[in-house]
Structures are given as C-alpha cells and as structure tokens.
Amino acid sequence: xxxxxxxxxxxxxxxxxxxxxxxxxxxxxxxxxxxxxxxxxxxxxxxxxxxxxxxxxxxxxxxxxxxxxxxxxxxxxxxxxxxxxxxxxxxxxxxxxxxxxxxxxxxxxxxxxxxxxxxxxxxxxxxxxxxxxxxxxxxxxxxxxxxxxxxxxxxxxxxxxxxxxxxxxxxxxxxxxxxxxxxxxxxxxxxxxxxxxxxxxxxxxxxxxxxxxxxxxxxxxxxxxxxxxxxx
Amino acid sequence: xxxxxxxxxxxxxxxxxxxxxxxxxxxxxxxxxxxxxxxxxxxxxxxxxxxxxxxxxxxxxxxxxxxxxxxxxxxxxxxxxxxxxxxxxxxxxxxxxxxxxxxxxxxxxxxxxxxxxxxxxxxxxxxxxxxxxxxxxxxxxxxxxxxxxxxxxxxxxxxxxxxxxxxxxxxxxxxxxxxxxxxx
Numbered sequence: 001x002x003x004x005x006x007x008x009x010x011x012x013x014x015x016x017x018x019x020x021x022x023x024x025x026x027x028x029x030x031x032x033x034x035x036x037x038x039x040x041x042x043x044x045x046x047x048x049x050x051x052x053x054x055x056x057x058x059x060x061x062x063x064x065x066x067x068x069x070x071x072x073x074x075x076x077x078x079x080x081x082x083x084x085x086x087x088x089x090x091x092x093x094x095x096x097x098x099x100x101x102x103x104x105x106x107x108x109x110x111x112x113x114x115x116x117x118x119x120x121x122x123x124x125x126x127x128x129x130x131x132x133x134x135x136x137x138x139x140x141x142x143x144x145x146x147x148x149x150x151x152x153x154x155x156x157x158x159x160x161x162x163x164x165x166x167x168x169x170x171x172x173x174x175x176x177x178x179x180x181x182x183x184x185x186x187x188x189x190x191x192x193x194x195x196x197x198x199x200x201x202x203x204x205x206x207x208x209x210x211x212x213x214x215x216x217x218x219x220x221x222x223x224x225x226x227x228x229x230x231x232x
Numbered sequence: 233x234x235x236x237x238x239x240x241x242x243x244x245x246x247x248x249x250x251x252x253x254x255x256x257x258x259x260x261x262x263x264x265x266x267x268x269x270x271x272x273x274x275x276x277x278x279x280x281x282x283x284x285x286x287x288x289x290x291x292x293x294x295x296x297x298x299x300x301x302x303x304x305x306x307x308x309x310x311x312x313x314x315x316x317x318x319x320x321x322x323x324x325x326x327x328x329x330x331x332x333x334x335x336x337x338x339x340x341x342x343x344x345x346x347x348x349x350x351x352x353x354x355x356x357x358x359x360x361x362x363x364x365x366x367x368x369x370x371x372x373x374x375x376x377x378x379x380x381x382x383x384x385x386x387x388x389x390x391x392x393x394x395x396x397x398x399x400x401x402x403x404x405x406x407x408x409x410x411x412x413x414x415x416x
Contacts, residue, residue, distance in 0.1 A: 008391075008395055011394065011395040011398045011399060012376065012391045012394045012395050012398075013369065013375075013376070013394065014398075038398070038402075041398065041401065041402055041405070042370075042398070044351050044405075045351060045355065045366070045370055045398075045401065046370050047348055047351070048348045048349075048350075048351035048352045048355060049268060049272065049352075049355065049367065049370050049371060050268060051268055051271055051277075051352070053263070053264045053267050053268065054267075054277075054281060057263055057267060057281065057284070058259050058260055058263050060285065061259045061263055061284070061285060061288045062255070062256050062259055064285060064288070064289055064292075065252065065255050065288070065289070065292040066252075068289065068292055068293070
C-alpha cells in the first residue's frame with residue numbers, strides 16, 4: 001500500500017481496524033506517526049462534537065409522548081361525545097318527524113278545535129269559490145253545495161298544512177279539514193275525544209276530516225263533502 | 233359491541249404500555265446523539281431541540297413501523313432530516329446561519345487554541361456536504377456504507393467527503409492564528 005493510499009484511508013476513518021492498514025503502520029514509522037496524529041485530531045473532533053445536551057431533554061421527549069396519548073384519549077372521548085350527540089340528535093329528529101303522524105290527523109284536528117274555538121264565533125259567510133280558491137293550492141276542489149260556509153282558513157294540524165272550513169249544518173257548525181293527499185298519514189275513519197267527534201276519508205286529492213260536536217250528527221255532512229269531493 | 237370494547241381496552245392498554253416502554257428506551261439510548269447531530273445539522277441549539285422534539289413525536293406516532301431496533305438510529309436520522317427539511321419549507325425566516333451562531337460560541341475562547349470551542353468553530357465552517365457525513369461517522373459510528381445509504385450517496389463520494397472534511401479541519405486548526413489575523 002502506498003503512503004498516499006494509506007493517508008487517504010486513515011483520513012476517511014481514523015478508527016479503522018483494517019488489517020492492511022495495521023500492517024502498513026507497523027512496517028512504516030512515518031505512516032504510524034501520521035495515524036497517531038490523525039487519531040489525535042479525530043479525538044479532538046469527537047470531543048468538540050459532543051456538545052452539552054439539555055439535561056431535561058429525555059424527560060421532555062418522554063413526557064410529550066404521554067401528552068400525545070392523553071390528547072388521543074381526549075380525542076377519542078370527544079368522538080364518543082360527538083357520537084352520543086349525533087344519536088341524541090337523530091332521536092330528537094325522529095320524534096319531531098314522527099309525532100305528527102303518530103298523532104293521527106283526526107286527533108290533531110280535534111286538538112286544533114280545542115285551541116281555536118274562535119273561528120266559530122268570527123263566522124261570516126264564505127263563498128264556495130273562495131274555498132275552492134284555497135283548496136286549489138292542494139289540487140283539490142269542491143263541486144256541489146255542502147251548506148253554508150262560515151269560514152275557510154289555512155291552519156296547521158301539527159306540521160300538516162290544512163284548510164279548516166266551518167260549515168253550517170242542521171245540528172250546528174261542523175269543521176271540515178282538508179289536508180294534502182297522503183296515503184301514509186294516519187287518517188282514522190272515526191275518532192273522538194273530549195267534546196268532539198269526527199270522521200276521516202281520503203279523496204283523490206285530499207285527506208279530509210269532518211269534526212263536529214259530540215252531540216252533532218256528522219254523517220250527513222260527511223256524505224255531502226265526500227260526494228262533493230268524489231265528483232271532482 | 234360494548235363487550236368487545238372492554239376486551240379491546242385491556243389489550244390496547246398493554247399495547248400502549250409496551251409501546252411506551254419501547255419508546256422510552258429509544259429516547260434514553262439515542263436522544264443525546266440525535267440532539268448533537270441535529271445541532272450540527274442546524275447550527276442552533278434551540279431550533280435543534282425543537283426539531284428533535286418533533287422528530288421523537290413523529291417517531292412515537294409511527295413507532296409500529298420500526299420493526300428492527302437495530303435500524304432505530306438511521307430511522308430517527310431519516311425522520312430528523314425530513315423534519316429539518318420541512319422546517320425550511322414552513323418558515324424561511326427560521327434559517328440560521330451557522331456562522332452567526334458560532335460568533336457567540338467563539339467569543340468565550342478567543343485566546344485558547346484547539347479547545348473544543350475552537351474545533352467547533354472550524355467544524356461549523358465546513359461545508360455541509362463535508363460536515364454531514366463526518367458527523368454521522370463521529371456521532372453514530374457509521375461506516376462508509378451506512379453513511380452512503382443514509383445520505384443516498386455513492387460510497388466513494390462519502391469517503392472522499394470524509395477525507396476532505398478531515399484534511400480541511402486539520403489545515404484550519406494548524407493555522408488558527410493566521411486565519412484569525414486574516415479575518416480580523
């Protein structure tokens with residue numbers, strides 16, 4: 001091995017234990033001297049490179065992993081909370097969405113009667129044209145006389161838009177509720193509650209409920225309305 | 233679902249403890265070398281510490297991907313170098329000239345020759361392409377092959393750079409006064 005080659009390899013790695021390097025150093029005094037000098041230099045480099053390390057660094061590094069864990073657990077519990085919130089939300093929504101259908105239209109109509117008896121007293125005659133005008137918004141129509149109409153006002157039976165028409169009969173005023181046709185909504189044929197009684201039926205374009213006082217015979221008027229709707 | 237969760241929790245807990253133990257031994261064994269390497273890569277102690285923290289945080293997150301403990305050194309170095317590169321992408325103003333850092337370090341040892349500080353000054357003045365393989369060899373005891381692999385370089389290139397790094401250091405350390413006068 002030439003001296004240049006030896007020096008190059010010692011510079012590349014002064015701590016080398018390669019046999020050929022050791023042999024060269026043994027056989028050549030200047031090579032050995034060079035190696036010793038270079039090792040000394042290398043020790044200086046090593047010593048200089050070993051800068052002081054912050055004493056708390058290891059603890060910091062370990063601690064931060066613990067924080068990571070805590071943060072992840074927190075995240076997980078946050079996810080659980082979010083899931084619980086979602087479930088609660090869905091349940092809440094389901095109840096609000098279902099309640100109008102769970103409570104059938106007939107009972108909703110009676111509830112409406114209980115809460116708005118004022119519509120009876122503010123009675124004044126309403127023309128059938130006016131009623132039909134309003135009914136046309138649900139695509140329904142009344143053909144033929146159903147009696148004297150006191151009032152025709154839109155109201156909501158729970159969440160269902162409906163036209164509340166008050167008709168005079170021999171037994172007194174009777175309410176007729178027209179709601180948009182819906183084959184799925186609960187529409188009992190007969191229903192009664194407290195002081196009211198009612199009948200429900202589906203026409204082609206509307207769900208209809210006739211509600212009157214418990215003492216009132218509403219079969220006649222119901223027939224009338226049914227006939228009037230069916231012809232439409 | 234809840235029943236399974238309970239069982240999972242036990243396994244997860246012991247997994248977490250195992251992971252924590254593994255991580256702790258990794259930190260204890262390597263944080264000193266990693267910090268020093270970071271310092272020589274970055275040239276600023278505070279930033280080096282930040283990058284080391286970020287490095288170990290990433291290591292913690294992906295500890296499962298480290299299959300062989302023997303590969304831990306080069307794995308951490310790779311993460312560190314990537315974190316350092318990200319630092320440059322993120323904030324250009326974080327750039328610190330290693331020479332500036334050194335002026336502070338140097339001031340304490342103006343009269344001493346070949347003290348650690350003196351040698352540090354000269355190491356920091358090396359080109360990064362020479363300093364980097366030298367640090368990998370001196371700090372981690374990497375062989376030429378290992379350095380070549382770590383830096384994605386040819387082994388001969390690494391050897392040449394190691395040679396140049398040492399000869400430059402030797403040269404500059406032999407003429408400290410001259411250089412000082414020339415600079416002053």
